Every structure is written in C-alpha cells, then in structure tokens.
Amino acid sequence: MAFSSAAHLHPLPWTSLTKPHYPSFSLPNCTGSIFCNRTNRIFASLSSTDVDQSDAVTKDTSSPLRELCQGYVPDHVLQRAEEVGYRVPTNVQNEALPVLFSGRDCVIHAQTGSGKTLAYLLLIFSVVQAQRSAVQALIVVPTRELGMQVTKVARLLAAKSPDLEQKSYTVMALLDGGTLRRHKSWLKVEPPAIVIATLRSLSQMLDKHILKLDTMRVLVIDEVDFMFNSSEEVSSLKKLLTIHSSINNRQTIFASASIPQHRRFVYDCIQQKWTKADVVHVHVNPVNPMPSCLYHRFVICGKRERHSTLLHLLQSDAPQSAIIFVGEQSEKSKKAGNSPPTTLLIEFLKTSHKGCSELVLLEEDMNFNQRAASLTDIKQSEGYLLVATDIAARGVDLPETTHIYNFDLPKDAVNYLHRAGRTGRKPFSDSKCYVTSIITAEERFALQRFENELFFHCQELLF
Numbered sequence: 001m002a003f004s005s006a007a008h009l010h011p012l013p014w015t016s017l018t019k020p021h022y023p024s025f026s027l028p029n030c031t032g033s034i035f036c037n038r039t040n041r042i043f044a045s046l047s048s049t050d051v052d053q054s055d056a057v058t059k060d061t062s063s064p065l066r067e068l069c070q071g072y073v074p075d076h077v078l079q080r081a082e083e084v085g086y087r088v089p090t091n092v093q094n095e096a097l098p099v100l101f102s103g104r105d106c107v108i109h110a111q112t113g114s115g116k117t118l119a120y121l122l123l124i125f126s127v128v129q130a131q132r133s134a135v136q137a138l139i140v141v142p143t144r145e146l147g148m149q150v151t152k153v154a155r156l157l158a159a160k161s162p163d164l165e166q167k168s169y170t171v172m173a174l175l176d177g178g179t180l181r182r183h184k185s186w187l188k189v190e191p192p193a194i195v196i197a198t199l200r201s202l203s204q205m206l207d208k209h210i211l212k213l214d215t216m217r218v219l220v221i222d223e224v225d226f227m228f229n230s231s232e233e234v235s236s237l238k239k240l241l242t243i244h245s246s247i248n249n250r251q252t253i254f255a256s257a258s259i260p261q262h263r264r265f266v267y268d269c270i271q272q273k274w275t276k277a278d279v280v281h282v283h284v285n286p287v288n289p290m291p292s293c294l295y296h297r298f299v300i301c302g303k304r305e306r307h308s309t310l311l312h313l314l315q316s317d318a319p320q321s322a323i324i325f326v327g328e329q330s331e332k333s334k335k336a337g338n339s340p341p342t343t344l345l346i347e348f349l350k351t352s353h354k355g356c357s358e359l360v361l362l363e364e365d366m367n368f369n370q371r372a373a374s375l376t377d378i379k380q381s382e383g384y385l386l387v388a389t390d391i392a393a394r395g396v397d398l399p400e401t402t403h404i405y406n407f408d409l410p411k412d413a414v415n416y417l418h419r420a421g422r423t424g425r426k427p428f429s430d431s432k433c434y435v436t437s438i439i440t441a442e443e444r445f446a447l448q449r450f451e452n453e454l455f456f457h458c459q460e461l462l463f
C-alpha cells in the first residue's frame with residue numbers, strides 16, 4: 001500500500017481533533033474485516049446481505065458498463081450513457097460502483113480525469129425516483145464552472161427518451177451567480193430530484209428553509225479536500241454534514257483526485273459522524289496519482305524571459321488546444337493599480353503569437369456571465385489557448401486540451417496535480433499530453449519537491 005507522501009505538508013482542515021491518531025488496519029466501529037486490494041481500497045468486507053442482488057437477475061451484456069450497472073441503474077439511463085459514449089467503465093467506475101450500489105458510504109480517490117463524476121451520478125440514478133417530487137440527491141461542488149459541468153452530464157443521462165411515458169428526472173443547478181429567485185419558486189412548487197449546488201447558494205436556501213434535506217438519500221461532496229481547505233466554506237460544509245442531515249438517512253460520497261492524509265480523513269469521517277462507520281475508501285492507482293499519458297517538462301529562464309520562452313514553446317509545440325496557468329495577482333500589485341498578469345499575457349500573445357487558436361481568459365475577477373461566456377467560446381472554437389488562474393485547475397473538463405503550461409509554478413504539489421489533470425482527460429486514449437513548467441533556476445528545487453511527492457519525472461527542455 002502507498003500512503004500520501006504529502007502528509008507532512010498539509011494541515012488537517014477537516015478535523016478539530018488535536019491528537020492525531022492513525023488507524024492501521026482496523027478502523028474504530030467498523031464492521032467486518034479490513035483488507036486492501038490492488039486499488040488500495042480500505043474497507044470492511046461486505047457480507048452477502050450487504051449487496052441487494054435481487055434486482056440483478058437479467059444481464060444484458062451489450063456493454064461492460066451496462067453489465068456493471070444492470071439491476072441498479074434504470075435501463076433508459078444506461079441507454080443514454082451508451083449514446084453519450086460511456087460503454088466501458090473506467091478503473092474507478094469498476095472499483096467504486098459495486099461499493100456504491102451496496103449502499104456503503106464511500107471516499108472516491110482517483111486520478112484527475114478518471115471518471116469519478118459518472119461513478120457517483122450512476123449511483124444517484126440508481127437511488128432517486130423520478131416520480132417523487134422531493135430533493136433526493138445533493139451534489140456539492142466548489143465552483144460554478146464545475147457545477148455547470150456536472151449538471152450537464154446529469155441532464156444528459158436524465159434526458160427522457162421520446163418513446164418513454166414516464167416522468168423524467170429533474171436536475172437543478174443552484175450555483176453562485178445564478179438567479180436564485182427563480183430557484184426559490186421552483187423549490188417551493190415542485191422540488192427537483194437532484195440538486196447540484198455551490199455551498200454559498202445552498203446555505204442561503206437552507207438558512208431560509210426554502211430547501212429541505214429530510215428526503216435526501218445521497219450526498220456527494222466533490223473536490224472534498226479543496227472544500228475543507230477553503231476558510232470561507234469549511235464551516236458551512238461541516239454544518240451540512242452534521243446538522244442539516246443525518247448520516248443514517250443518507251449515503252455519503254466524497255470525491256477528489258487528492259486527499260492528503262487520506263487515512264486520517266477516513267478516520268475523522270467516522271469520528272465526526274460525517275459517514276457511517278463502514279465507509280469505504282476506494283483509492284485507485286495510488287502510486288501513480290497523475291494519468292500516465294502525461295509527459296512532464298520544464299524550461300529554466302530568467303523572470304523577464306518568461307513571455308518569450310512561452311512564445312517559443314507555443315511555436316515549437318503548436319498545440320491546437322492548451323491551457324496556460326498564471327499565478328494570481330498579489331494584493332500589493334492590485335493596490336498599485338497594475339494590470340493583472342493574465343491580462344498582460346493575453347495582450348502579449350495577441351500581438352506576438354501567430355497561431356490560429358482562439359485566445360480566451362478565465363479568472364476569479366471576471367463576473368459569472370463573463371466566465372460562462374469564456375467557456376462557451378472554448379467549446380465552440382476549433383482550438384483554444386486558455387489563459388487562466390487556478391480557478392480552471394479543478395474539475396474543468398476540456399478533453400481536447402493536449403498541453404498545459406505553468407507560466408507561474410503552482411504553489412504546491414496538489415495544485416500541480418490538478419493543473420496537470422486538465423489534460424489527459426480521454427480515459428481510453430493513448431495520446432501523449434504535455435505539462436510544461438517555465439521556472440527560474442531557484443524554482444527548480446520546488447519543482448523537484450513536487451516530483452518527489454507525486455512520483456513523476458520532469459525532463460528539462462533546452463532551447
């Protein structure tokens with residue numbers, strides 16, 4: 001088994017316990033024996049009564065994903081999944097779905113772009129009833145962008161086939177920047193079956209008693225480590241997990257590609273009663289936390305040469321679609337009235353770069369409409385160069401991206417992993433994707449530390 005190598009670097013935002021305790025092979029209150037398999041899964045063994053096999057009688061083997069879900073997920077949802085192109089389960093879906101269908105709480109911990117979203121959505125479709133007008137599943141996401149993406153996939157799967165009489169699943173996106181007035185009346189008149197929400201919008205609805213969670217059967221917290229690390233969100237998150245709903249009435253799923261000190265996190269989940277005691281940690285490919293199709297490179301240059309180095313890289317790589325990550329502007333620079341580094345870079349590329357890809361900007365300081373417009377531009381373009389801050393580092397799924405450039409080095413290994421994970425997002429493709437960091441000689445040490453923590457090798461490019 002491999003455990004988080006970044007353990008010493010990260011505080012434990014999810015716990016207020018002062019005495020660390022690391023359970024080895026027995027978790028307190030767990031039922032059954034604990035064992036690990038090749039995916040480094042830690043779980044209490046399932047007894048035959050844990051999994052309801054009564055429904056799984058007819059097997060249509062037309063696709064392996066259907067075979068895995070047959071008897072749990074309604075046929076028309078599986079049909080939609082196949083139409084969208086989901087026919088073969090990814091590793092994480094293979095590992096997590098049997099656990100999820102057994103009713104266990106679960107921490108899904110797997111590489112970026114490995115298909116965690118589809119895994120928890122299929123569970124939700126196996127549980128919620130379309131004809132019931134009540135909130136039965138809640139997915140909490142950190143950003144509007146990720147929320148829009150999850151909503152899109154949920155609605156694709158929920159879409160009613162024209163020859164089916166039955167009511168379709170209703171999916172509500174309750175996201176920051178949306179018009180909450182319309183949502184209020186929707187929630188009052190006919191509550192949707194599935195709600196996808198950012199914590200701030202969700203808290204508003206809960207505090208005003210417009211949204212009630214007493215009928216909720218599945219609670220998903222996506223990008224869980226990010227949520228617990230956000231000082232603005234953590235108290236609302238803990239309130240949601242402990243006060244607004246009871247663990248006994250819901251199945252709780254946490255998902256992320258990075259869960260620092262994951263064993264401690266699982267322990268705290270049980271101690272704090274965020275999950276039931278037999279929660280399962282599905283950890284796929286722990287020794288290779290980034291997709292293996294990623295090829296990591298770095299270029300050393302002086303601080304003032306970064307623009308010309310990036311230009312050189314863009315000319316030699318000629319990427320059709322790439323993301324260029326730029327660090328956030330410091331408060332000091334903002335106060336001095338300087339232009340943000342993202343804007344300066346876009347201006348530079350507009351005048352110097354001769355490629356035909358569309359130049360697009362995505363950063364926190366843009367309003368929600370501008371952010372949505374940027375993502376629409378990307379999706380409609382033949383190729384793009386997205387200049388972005390770390391707002392684009394989590395959850396954004398742009399499968400056409402083949403190159404990532406770290407114009408500024410990310411602040412830690414977890415951020416490197418999520419930035420790098422914006423490429424290599426075609427689960428069954430062999431194509432190589434590139435992550436290139438432009439660094440100064442002094443930053444080589446920091447990059448080396450990321451390599452050690454994330455078990456990858458970065459090759460130097462010499463111009």
Ligand SMILES: Nc1ncnc2c1ncn2[C@@H]1O[C@H](COP(=O)(O)OP(=O)(O)OP(=O)(O)O)[C@@H](O)[C@H]1O
Nearest residue numbers: 086088089090112113114115116117118257395397
């Ligand atoms: N079974 C499947 N077959 C084909 N494509 C899939 C399958 N499952 C997921 N995908 C595709 O893989 C891509 C990544 O999936 P997803 O966004 O769920 O990854 P993730 O694990 O949540 O990544 P991240 O941690 O970066 O958010 C998406 O474009 C999705 O459509």
